[in-house]
Amino acid sequence: MSTSEQDPHVHKSFQTQHPHHQETAVTDTLYDEKHETTPARGLTIARVFTTEGVHPYDEVTWEKRDVVQTNWKTGEVVFEQQGVEFPSSWSLNASTIVTTKYFRGALGTPRREASLKTLIDRVVGKYQSTGWAAGYFATERDAEIFGEELTWLLLNQYFSFNSPVWFNVGTDAPQQVSACFILSVDDSMESILNWYREEGMIFKGGSGAGLNLSRIRSSKELLRSSGGTASGPVSFMRGADASAGTIKSGGATRRAAKMVVLNVDHPDIEEFVETKAREEDKIRALRDAGFDMDLGGADITSVQYQNANNSVRVSDEFMQAVNDGTKFGLRARTTGEIIEEIDAKELFGKIAQAAWECADPGLQYDDTINDWHTTPESGRITASNPCSEYMSLDNSSCNLASLNLMKFLRDDDSFDAEKFIKAVELIITAMDISIVFADFPTESITQTTRDYRQLGIGYANLGALLMALGKGYDSEGGRALAAAITSLMTAAAYRRSAE
Known part of the structure; x- marks a missing residue:
C-alpha cells in the first residue's frame, strides 16, 4: 500500500513531485483507514566502512594541537585555542577551520568544544536519534550502525555537511540546517x-x-x-x-x-x-x-x-x-x-x-x-541561492552535503563505485532526516521545504581527481568521468529515496 493510500494527510508532492522523499519517514507511524497505527517499514543498515565491536574513534591516532590565527597585516593574535583534539591525519588547515568556525561555546568556558569527537557526536547523535524516532530504521540497532557509519565518514573526511549543520545541530540554537534559501x-x-x-x-x-x-x-x-x-x-x-x-x-x-x-x-x-x-x-x-x-x-x-x-x-x-x-x-x-x-x-x-x-x-x-x-x-523558478547551484521555488530551502571524491580513488587509480554508492545512500538518508527536526525562519519556507524536501548532495575535489588520473579538466575523458560520477550519485540518491 502506498503512503498516500495509508495516510490522506500526506502531501501529494511527497510521492509524485520530489524524488528525495523518504517514504517510511513521514511520521513515526503510518495510519490506516481505521486510524489504527501500523509500524513503519524502516531501512536495514549494513556495515560498509566500520567494523563490528570497534568504534571509529578507536581506529585513528589522536593528537592535541594549538590553533592560533593572526591578523595577516599586523601579526596580532585574533584567535587562540590550545589543546584541541584531532586525528593526526588531519591537516593543520582542516583543524584550524573546524576549531575557529564550528566548535561551539564561548572560549575559556567549560561549554567550549575542544575535540572533533565532541563535534561529530553532537551532530551525528541528533541524526541518529531523530532517524530512529521518525521511523527511518527497521530496528534500533540499524540506527546505531547508521550513526557509526556516518561518524566514520565524517572522521575520515569522506564528506561534510554544510556549515549550518555544524553551527546549529545539537545546540540550544534553532536547528537551522539548510545553507541555501530562496526568498x-x-x-x-x-x-x-x-x-x-x-x-x-x-x-x-x-x-x-x-x-x-x-x-x-x-x-x-x-x-x-x-x-x-x-x-x-x-x-x-x-x-x-x-x-x-x-x-x-x-x-x-x-x-x-x-x-x-x-x-x-x-x-x-x-x-x-x-x-x-x-x-x-x-x-x-x-x-x-x-x-x-x-x-x-x-x-x-x-x-x-x-x-x-x-x-x-x-x-x-x-x-x-x-x-x-x-x-x-x-x-x-x-x-x-x-x-x-x-x-x-x-x-x-x-x-x-x-x-x-x-x-x-x-x-x-x-x-x-x-x-x-x-x-x-x-510554479516558476525565478531565482537561486547566492552560489547559484540551487535553483528552485520561492520561499524554499536546500540542505547541502559534499563528498570528497579523492577518498574513493583506489591505489590502482580505479574509482571505488561500490563504496561511493553506499556513502551516497547514508548521506542522503541523513539529509532527509534533517528535514524532520530542522527549524526554518518562516512558515512558508517550512511548508515548501517539508513538501518538496530539496536536498543538495554533491561532491568536491573533482579537479584533484582528474589531475591524479592525468585527465585534462576540459577533455573528453575528464567530462565523461565527471558525468559518470554525477549520474551514479544522482541515481543512488533517487533509489534510496524510493526505498
Missing part, C-alpha cells in the same frame, strides 16, 4: 521590510539567501499612493546590503551570503548592471588615496553593494535580440506594458564589461532553467 519580495513596503527581516534571520543562522527583485516597480514608474516616482529595486538593495554586512553569519567570522536577481526586461536593468562596477571604481580611488579597502579592512564598509552577488535573469527572447542586433522592450512592473526600448546587443555589452571589471553581474538563463524544472506544476 520572495513583492511591490510593497511591508514586503520589502519583511525581506530585510527574513534575510537577517537566515544570516544569523549561518546560511545564505537569494531572491528576484523584479516584482518591485522601477524608478521610472509612479507610486499609486502619492503620485511620486518609485525608488526602484536598486535603492532598496542598499538597505539589504548594509544589513548583510553587519550580521556575522552563524555568529562566526563569516560573511553573510546573498544573491539579488533582476529580470532583463526590468526598466532599471542598466542601473542594476553597472551598480557594482561603479562601486569598484570608488574602491580603487579610495585605495589610491590611502584608505584601507582590503576585504575586511576598516574602510571597505563605506562602499555599497559589496555583500551580494548580482545576476541578470535573461530570456531566450532577449538572447535572440542580442544575436539579431534588434531592440528589446523593458516592461512596467505594474501594467506589463513596454515603457522603453533598448539595443539588446548594447545592453549585453554592458553586462560583459561590468562582469570583466568586477565579476558581476552573472547571468541566469530563465527559459533553460524552467525547461529543466523537476516540478513545473508547482
Whole structure:
C-alpha cells in the first residue's frame, strides 16, 4: 500500500513531485483507514566502512594541537585555542577551520568544544536519534550502525555537511540546517521590510539567501499612493546590503551570503548592471588615496553593494535580440506594458564589461532553467541561492552535503563505485532526516521545504581527481568521468529515496 493510500494527510508532492522523499519517514507511524497505527517499514543498515565491536574513534591516532590565527597585516593574535583534539591525519588547515568556525561555546568556558569527537557526536547523535524516532530504521540497532557509519565518514573526511549543520545541530540554537534559501519580495513596503527581516534571520543562522527583485516597480514608474516616482529595486538593495554586512553569519567570522536577481526586461536593468562596477571604481580611488579597502579592512564598509552577488535573469527572447542586433522592450512592473526600448546587443555589452571589471553581474538563463524544472506544476523558478547551484521555488530551502571524491580513488587509480554508492545512500538518508527536526525562519519556507524536501548532495575535489588520473579538466575523458560520477550519485540518491 502506498503512503498516500495509508495516510490522506500526506502531501501529494511527497510521492509524485520530489524524488528525495523518504517514504517510511513521514511520521513515526503510518495510519490506516481505521486510524489504527501500523509500524513503519524502516531501512536495514549494513556495515560498509566500520567494523563490528570497534568504534571509529578507536581506529585513528589522536593528537592535541594549538590553533592560533593572526591578523595577516599586523601579526596580532585574533584567535587562540590550545589543546584541541584531532586525528593526526588531519591537516593543520582542516583543524584550524573546524576549531575557529564550528566548535561551539564561548572560549575559556567549560561549554567550549575542544575535540572533533565532541563535534561529530553532537551532530551525528541528533541524526541518529531523530532517524530512529521518525521511523527511518527497521530496528534500533540499524540506527546505531547508521550513526557509526556516518561518524566514520565524517572522521575520515569522506564528506561534510554544510556549515549550518555544524553551527546549529545539537545546540540550544534553532536547528537551522539548510545553507541555501530562496526568498520572495513583492511591490510593497511591508514586503520589502519583511525581506530585510527574513534575510537577517537566515544570516544569523549561518546560511545564505537569494531572491528576484523584479516584482518591485522601477524608478521610472509612479507610486499609486502619492503620485511620486518609485525608488526602484536598486535603492532598496542598499538597505539589504548594509544589513548583510553587519550580521556575522552563524555568529562566526563569516560573511553573510546573498544573491539579488533582476529580470532583463526590468526598466532599471542598466542601473542594476553597472551598480557594482561603479562601486569598484570608488574602491580603487579610495585605495589610491590611502584608505584601507582590503576585504575586511576598516574602510571597505563605506562602499555599497559589496555583500551580494548580482545576476541578470535573461530570456531566450532577449538572447535572440542580442544575436539579431534588434531592440528589446523593458516592461512596467505594474501594467506589463513596454515603457522603453533598448539595443539588446548594447545592453549585453554592458553586462560583459561590468562582469570583466568586477565579476558581476552573472547571468541566469530563465527559459533553460524552467525547461529543466523537476516540478513545473508547482510554479516558476525565478531565482537561486547566492552560489547559484540551487535553483528552485520561492520561499524554499536546500540542505547541502559534499563528498570528497579523492577518498574513493583506489591505489590502482580505479574509482571505488561500490563504496561511493553506499556513502551516497547514508548521506542522503541523513539529509532527509534533517528535514524532520530542522527549524526554518518562516512558515512558508517550512511548508515548501517539508513538501518538496530539496536536498543538495554533491561532491568536491573533482579537479584533484582528474589531475591524479592525468585527465585534462576540459577533455573528453575528464567530462565523461565527471558525468559518470554525477549520474551514479544522482541515481543512488533517487533509489534510496524510493526505498
